[in-house]
Amino acid sequence: xxxxxxxxxxxxxxxxxxxxxxxxxxxxxxxxxxxxxxxxxxxxxxxxxxxxxxxxxxxxxxxxxxxxxxxxxxxxxxxxxxxxxxxxxxxxxxxxxxxxxxxxxxxxxxxxxxxxxxxxxxxxxxxxxxxxxxxxxxxxxxxxxxxxxxxxxxxxxxxxxxxxxxxxxxxxxxxxxxxxxxxxxxxxxxxxxxxxxxxxxxxxxxxxxxxxxxxxxxxxxxxxxxxxxxxxxxxxxxxxxxxxxxxxxxxxxxxxxxxxxxxxxxxxxxxxxxxxxxxxxxxxxxxxxxxxxxxxxxxxxxxxxxxxxxx
Amino acid sequence: xxxxxxxxxxxxxxxxxxxxxxxxxxxxxxxxxxxxxxxxxxxxxxxxxxxxxxxxxxxxxxxxxxxxxxxxxxxxxxxxxxxxxxxxxxxxxxxxxxxxxxxxxxxxxxxxxxxxxxxxxxxxxxxxxxxxxxxxxxxxxxxxxxxxxxxxxxxxxxxxxxxxxxxxxxxxxxxxxxxxxxxxxxxxxxxxxxxxxxxxxxxxxxxxxxxxxxxxxxxxxxxxxxxxxxxxxxxxxxxxxxxxxxxxxxxxxxxxxxxxxxxxxxxxxxxxxxxxxxxxxxxxx
Numbered sequence: 001x002x003x004x005x006x007x008x009x010x011x012x013x014x015x016x017x018x019x020x021x022x023x024x025x026x027x028x029x030x031x032x033x034x035x036x037x038x039x040x041x042x043x044x045x046x047x048x049x050x051x052x053x054x055x056x057x058x059x060x061x062x063x064x065x066x067x068x069x070x071x072x073x074x075x076x077x078x079x080x081x082x083x084x085x086x087x088x089x090x091x092x093x094x095x096x097x098x099x100x101x102x103x104x105x106x107x108x109x110x111x112x113x114x115x116x117x118x119x120x121x122x123x124x125x126x127x128x129x130x131x132x133x134x135x136x137x138x139x140x141x142x143x144x145x146x147x148x149x150x151x152x153x154x155x156x157x158x159x160x161x162x163x164x165x166x167x168x169x170x171x172x173x174x175x176x177x178x179x180x181x182x183x184x185x186x187x188x189x190x191x192x193x194x195x196x197x198x199x200x201x202x203x204x205x206x207x208x209x210x211x212x213x214x215x216x217x218x219x220x221x222x223x224x225x226x227x228x229x230x231x232x233x234x235x236x237x238x239x240x241x242x243x244x245x246x247x248x249x250x251x252x253x254x255x256x257x258x259x260x261x262x263x264x265x266x267x268x269x270x271x272x273x274x275x276x277x278x279x280x281x282x283x284x285x286x287x288x289x290x291x292x293x294x295x296x297x298x299x300x301x302x303x304x305x306x307x308x309x310x311x
Numbered sequence: 312x313x314x315x316x317x318x319x320x321x322x323x324x325x326x327x328x329x330x331x332x333x334x335x336x337x338x339x340x341x342x343x344x345x346x347x348x349x350x351x352x353x354x355x356x357x358x359x360x361x362x363x364x365x366x367x368x369x370x371x372x373x374x375x376x377x378x379x380x381x382x383x384x385x386x387x388x389x390x391x392x393x394x395x396x397x398x399x400x401x402x403x404x405x406x407x408x409x410x411x412x413x414x415x416x417x418x419x420x421x422x423x424x425x426x427x428x429x430x431x432x433x434x435x436x437x438x439x440x441x442x443x444x445x446x447x448x449x450x451x452x453x454x455x456x457x458x459x460x461x462x463x464x465x466x467x468x469x470x471x472x473x474x475x476x477x478x479x480x481x482x483x484x485x486x487x488x489x490x491x492x493x494x495x496x497x498x499x500x501x502x503x504x505x506x507x508x509x510x511x512x513x514x515x516x517x518x519x520x521x522x523x524x525x526x527x528x529x530x531x532x533x534x535x536x537x538x539x540x541x542x543x544x545x546x547x548x549x550x551x552x553x554x555x556x557x558x559x560x561x562x563x564x565x566x567x568x569x570x571x572x573x574x575x576x577x578x579x580x581x582x583x584x585x586x587x588x589x590x591x592x593x594x595x596x
Contacts, residue, residue: 105327
């Protein structure tokens with residue numbers, strides 16, 4: 001099998017009316033990874049997932065899961081991918097048990113026992129009609145159905161949205177069990193909840209305005225970026241002062257606070273010996289990193305975003 | 312990649328998956344289908360109230376107006392398009408599975424009903440059970456064109472309604488898909504009738520029925536092809552839909568309506584004036 005179970009190249013989607021949702025996105029998810037996609041509202045996460053799953057047609061680029069474009073993929077491939085969408089709606093005239101019976105006839109590897117176990121864990125009565133369940137409970141049913149198909153690739157679009165903290169924890173535990181249960185199972189999920197990402201994801205992609213701003217392993221991302229504080233003895237930051245690898249900066253009096261990308265050699269080495277300034281370095285948590293990368297000022301030029309320029 | 316399922320079952324084939332979809336569609340629409348089927352059976356086969364083939368046509372059209380749209384556009388109505396399009400079977404088998412119950416209903420009602428009316432089968436069947444004097448045979452309708460029309464007209468309306476409802480993105484358009492379908496079918500009837508009058512001086516359905524069947528087939532094939540390209544409507548955002556589509560439907564409906572009316576006016580003039588012209592010619596000679 002290909003090392004990358006999910007691949008997107010130069011993916012772009014513009015909706016009617018001219019709204020650009022995804023703009024030249026590249027994404028690769030290795031087999032067996034838990035890949036967390038994070039970004040602000042409207043960053044294009046859901047659209048990306050929907051294009052990968054063959055629910056939307058990209059205007060440009062390719063999207064493949066298990067080496068195939070799911071829009072045209074045969075049933076044998078499609079049944080190996082399960083999806084729970086952000087606003088999952090299930091056929092409300094049925095109950096969870098009926099849906100299980102129906103879906104079992106479409107999936108080779110359907111596991112009734114697993115579906116029953118997850119539903120029981122979530123406290124969902126299998127015979128209750130879906131229209132009688134709350135939105136959160138319907139989402140739990142959708143999660144149970146997705147797991148019960150025993151997919152090789154599980155795609156979850158903000159799976160914890162609308163779930164109470166206990167259900168959220170149960171969902172995370174289910175994900176962990178799902179990953180432990182099979183060799184090479186891959187999970188791609190989008191979320192706003194950074195704690196969930198830190199708990200389960202081993203690869204992270206940060207999206208903004210339809211592009212991938214940063215991506216890689218959680219440890220790699222955190223070790224690559226530093227918040228650096230440079231304090232000048234002279235009373236103010238000299239005009240035109242820059243730090244090698246600086247992504248963005250903010251000057252206040254004699255203090256320059258910068259987000260610096262560390263690549264290869266220590267970019268601060270030259271500064272350390274420079275007289276008249278002191279340097280403090282702070283490691284970044286994922287939430288700090290997310291905020292530092294995406295907390296834009298209104299004056300940022302959307303046509304030429306700062307994050308496109310190489311560090 | 313995965314360990315084997317703890318519940319070994321026979322492998323799912325494309326055919327068995329399609330049958331599962333069909334079964335699901337039957338479960339979803341069984342009340343509507345059986346209700347209308349019972350109405351037809353009671354009205355025609357049991358109470359012998361309506362032996363005219365037009366009754367079968369009306370039952371077929373009732374199905375189109377009431378159920379064909381919601382059946383084809385079930386996902387748009389329920390907001391389940393993402394769920395349905397994510398199923399392993401994909402869009403094509405889903406379209407066919409949804410189309411089949413309605414198509415079967417129209418063919419059964421129109422076909423069996425037409426045969427029943429033509430050969431007075433309900434009364435003959437009842438007379439096997441008892442002869443009360445009430446089962447005096449009806450004279451079969453002599454206008455033979457009614458029999459094929461009992462199938463062909465609902466078939467065309469169904470095909471257009473189903474395809475439009477399957478492709479649309481708003482609940483309102485699903486519910487009203489029968490309207491442009493009825494108007495388009497009316498236009499075909501009008502045009503074919505005019506052509507038949509021109510060719511044979513008689514509306515004999517020799518052109519109309521093949522035209523209606525061809526239209527239904529072409530529309531379903533095109534509908535299927537377009538459905539394969541349909542993007543999934545997001546669950547929360549489909550209700551409002553595009554107003555352009557709604558207005559386009561209104562404009563198309565008005566245009567078709569005007570064409571139909573023109574056809575009927577033309578036909579009325581032609582039918583009335585033709586004998587008068589012939590009479591003048593005879594007297595002139």
